[in-house]
Amino acid sequence: MSKSQKLFNESKKVIPSGVNSPVRYFEPYPFFAKKSNGAYIWDEDNQRYIDFCNGYGALLLGHRRKEVLSAVSKQLTQGTMFCTPTQSEIELSKLIVSNFPSIQKVRLVNTGGEATMTAIRLARGFTKKKKIIKFEGCYHGAHDSVLVKAGSGSAHNGISVSDGGLDEVSKNTLVVQYNNSEELERIISKNKDIAGVIVEPILANMGLILPEKNFLSEIRKITKDNDVPLIFDEVVTGFRISPGGAQQHFRIKPDITTLAKALGSGFAVAAVGGKKEIMDLLSPGGKVYQASTYAGNPTSVSAAIASIKTINKIKNKLYSKLEKYNIMLTHAIDDIATDLKIPHQINFTSSMFQIFFTDKPVVDYISSMNADAKKFKKMFSILLKNGVFIAPSQFEVVFLSDAHTKTDLENTINAYDVALKSVKN
Ligand code: PMP
Numbered sequence: 001m002s003k004s005q006k007l008f009n010e011s012k013k014v015i016p017s018g019v020n021s022p023v024r025y026f027e028p029y030p031f032f033a034k035k036s037n038g039a040y041i042w043d044e045d046n047q048r049y050i051d052f053c054n055g056y057g058a059l060l061l062g063h064r065r066k067e068v069l070s071a072v073s074k075q076l077t078q079g080t081m082f083c084t085p086t087q088s089e090i091e092l093s094k095l096i097v098s099n100f101p102s103i104q105k106v107r108l109v110n111t112g113g114e115a116t117m118t119a120i121r122l123a124r125g126f127t128k129k130k131k132i133i134k135f136e137g138c139y140h141g142a143h144d145s146v147l148v149k150a151g152s153g154s155a156h157n158g159i160s161v162s163d164g165g166l167d168e169v170s171k172n173t174l175v176v177q178y179n180n181s182e183e184l185e186r187i188i189s190k191n192k193d194i195a196g197v198i199v200e201p202i203l204a205n206m207g208l209i210l211p212e213k214n215f216l217s218e219i220r221k222i223t224k225d226n227d228v229p230l231i232f233d234e235v236v237t238g239f240r241i242s243p244g245g246a247q248q249h250f251r252i253k254p255d256i257t258t259l260a261k262a263l264g265s266g267f268a269v270a271a272v273g274g275k276k277e278i279m280d281l282l283s284p285g286g287k288v289y290q291a292s293t294y295a296g297n298p299t300s301v302s303a304a305i306a307s308i309k310t311i312n313k314i315k316n317k318l319y320s321k322l323e324k325y326n327i328m329l330t331h332a333i334d335d336i337a338t339d340l341k342i343p344h345q346i347n348f349t350s351s352m353f354q355i356f357f358t359d360k361p362v363v364d365y366i367s368s369m370n371a372d373a374k375k376f377k378k379m380f381s382i383l384l385k386n387g388v389f390i391a392p393s394q395f396e397v398v399f400l401s402d403a404h405t406k407t408d409l410e411n412t413i414n415a416y417d418v419a420l421k422s423v424k425n
Helices: 003-014 066-076 087-099 112-127 152-156 181-190 215-225 245-250 298-339 365-369 373-385 406-424
Strands: 033-037 040-043 048-051 105-109 131-135 173-176 194-199 230-234 256-259 270-274 345-349 352-356
Touching (some): 048 406, 066 298, 087 298, 131 181, 152 365, 181 194, 215 230, 298 406, 373 406
Parallel strands (some): 131 173
Antiparallel strands (some): 033 040, 105 270
16 A cells, blocks of 8 residues: 555544545545655655646746745744734735736735635725626635635535535625626626626636636726726736736736735735725725734745745746747647547646647636546546646646756656547547
8 A cells, every 4th residue: 555545544534535625635545745846746655746736826936946945944044923014024015016017005815715805805895885796617715705606626526605605695796607798797787786806817727718809808898887896816827927917918907916826936925905095995994804813924925025036037038938838738738639539628828728628619617617527537647647747627727837847848748648548548
């Protein structure tokens, strides 16, 4: 019996389902990580994997990036918890504000879910309205307002509204089809109680679904014309698509933005930022309450400062390299699947991609749900056996990092070759 299997059996006795987040489980049991570096994770059985899960997007710069580690090591000698303001929080906030022109003020939190929860509360506090609109398949964290027709683990586990979640909350969340701005317009014009619209500018939680041309500019126009705050959830796309996120790439200014993942390069830090008049509603100055013991904690803040400074410093090389590598990888995988006559789609952009086993374009929740997830599962397990770790669900994406080398790509293409052959059979 492998050490991972033994550990999983032990884990199930004290941790529900043996994992601390649902998508970490896969059949027959997840591998237990022992250490990581650059592009690799090693498990407790000393098996090495090329990592394309990359902390669900957090590790844009790779595991144990030296600039980040040295900033954190330095901070460890100074203190890890003060719960009083620090100069470094100002430095981090200034970096975020200068990278994201739509953000005038920012509050630091710990997780993406906390950031979206605060963003939604701010939108409600600002408009004094109740309902929010989200798009089918977008995932914004595990809280009641957004866990409605959500992607990621909730789509993977077939949970549209969680047991224990309140109907009173979820009925105030209206759901619109992704890439359907006409539906958004119809709902907003009929309903005068809309506090905000939240969207993943690139949908990275139903596999990868790209916004169709003009979708984002149309929803920006509709929300502006109706005085409804627009929230861009850039938890995945922030810093990954460009130093100023998807909003820089698509040249759209939302009213509120949420950031996490690549912001902290593997340390727990997130942020919610936006227009001054909205952000100033936060307590203690305003009446929108938000608080956290660990918010702005010096360790995570030092990691985030180092991450943004590194990204800004290497941006000219970083994004073109990631895109070039992504194109090499996706084109090779596409060729293999085409040669094998496996019906498939590959959606890709920047440093993310996903393959779907279907002959129809994947543009929204339904088309992603209709792809053959069983084939995906089989592909995942063969990739893993061949030393390539991608997120274990059709409803996640494959993330490249700056640490991947050309040799890693070649080995990954070989692993996809084996995996796709087995999917065909
Ligand atoms: N928003 C998006 C777009 C996400 O992908 C995620 C996590 N995958 C979240 C919010 C929630 O972030 P966290 O898990 O840090 O709460």
